[in-house]
Amino acid sequence: MARHSEQAMKLVVLDRDGTLNEDRDDFIKSADEWVPLPGALQAVAQLNHAGWHVVLATNQSGLGRGLFDMATMNAVQAKLNQLLTREGGRIDAVFFCPHVPDDGCDCRKPLPGLFRQIGERFGVDMKGVPVVGDSLRDLQAGAAVGCEPHLVRTGKSARLTDDEVQALAAQVPGTVVHADLAAFAAHWLEREKRAKAAAGAKG
Template identity: 65%
Template sequence: MQIKLVILDRDGTINRASDEFVKSPDEWHPLPGALESISRLNHAGFHVVLATNQSGLGRGLFDMAALNAVHGHMLKNLAAAGGRIDAIFYCPHAPDEGCACRKPAPGLLMQIQERYGIDLAGVPYVGDSLRDMEAAQAAGCAPHLVLTGRHPDMQNQALPPKFPANTRVHADLAAFVDHLLGDASSMSQL
C-alpha cells in the first residue's frame, strides 16, 4: 500500500517569504493557519515532506547551523500545533551553480521519490511560485499553488499560460487542506 504523502514548499507556503532570506529563527514567522493545516494533514494520515530551495547557503548568507536552527524552530512550533514534518529536502545551491536539485528542476522531488520508494504521480505538491509548479509537473506531482507568497495578486485571476495547465489554485495552505481532505472524504464514501 502506498503511503499518503503531501510535499510542501517552505517560504511563502508555510512561513512568510523574505527577499532578504530567512536566516535565523527570529526571522521565521508562520503564515496564519499554516501549522494547524499541517497538523490536520497528519491527523488525516498524511505524511508531510518539505522540498525547499535554500540558496542562501550557496550565496553565503547563512550556514548549515543557521538553517538547522530555523528548521528546529519551525518543527518546535509545528509540534506545539499538534503536527510534524517527516523529512526536509533542500537545495543548498546558488542559482548559477547548475545543479539538478534547484527548483524548477525536479531533483528534490526525485530524492523524495527515491527515499520513500514511491511513484510521485498525482502526489500533491504545494508551493507559492511558478518554479514550484514546474518542478511538480516535471516529477509527475499534482501542482497546487497557494497565493500566500510570490503571487498574492492572482486571486480570482486566470493563471498565466506559463503555469502547468493542471495547476490548482488555493488562497492558502488551509484552503488546500480543505480541498484535499474534502476530496479524500468523498472518495472514502464510494
C-alpha cells in the same frame, strides 16, 4: 518489489518560504526571521491527523550565497518543528537545494531533483502526489515527476492579480489554486473524504 508495497504511503510535498511561512526578499537568515503564515501549521497537523506524511522541498540558495550556514538552517527547522509539535503536527523530512542558480545543479526548482530524491527516499512513485507552492517553479518541479500541482496565493503569489494567477496556473496543466495552505488542506481532505465515500458506495 518494496516500491509497490510502500506505494500506498500518503505523501504531500510543500514548499517552505511563502507557503508555510512568510517569505522575505532578503532571505530568511535566522530563526527569529522565520514566521509561520496564519493557519499553516494547523493545516499540516490536519493533514498528519488524516494519515498524510508531509515533507518540504525548498530552495535555500542563501546557503550557497553565504548569507547563513547549516547551523542557522537547522535552528530554523528546530523552531518550525517546535511550533508544529504544539499543534500536534510534524514534518517527516526536509529536502533542500543549497546551490545558487549558476551552480548548474539538478535540485534547484524548477528542476525536479529534489522530487526525485523524495521518491527515492520514501520508495514511492511521485505520480499524483500533491505539491503545494507559491511560485511557478514549485509547480514545474513537481509536475516534471508527475505530481499534482497546487498553487497557494501567499508569498510570491500574494503579489499577483487574479489574472496573473490564472496565467501562472495555466502554465502547469491541472493546477488548482487555493487562498492559502489551510484552504489547500481543507480541499484535499474533503476530496479524500468524498473519494472514500464513493468507493464505499461502489463496494
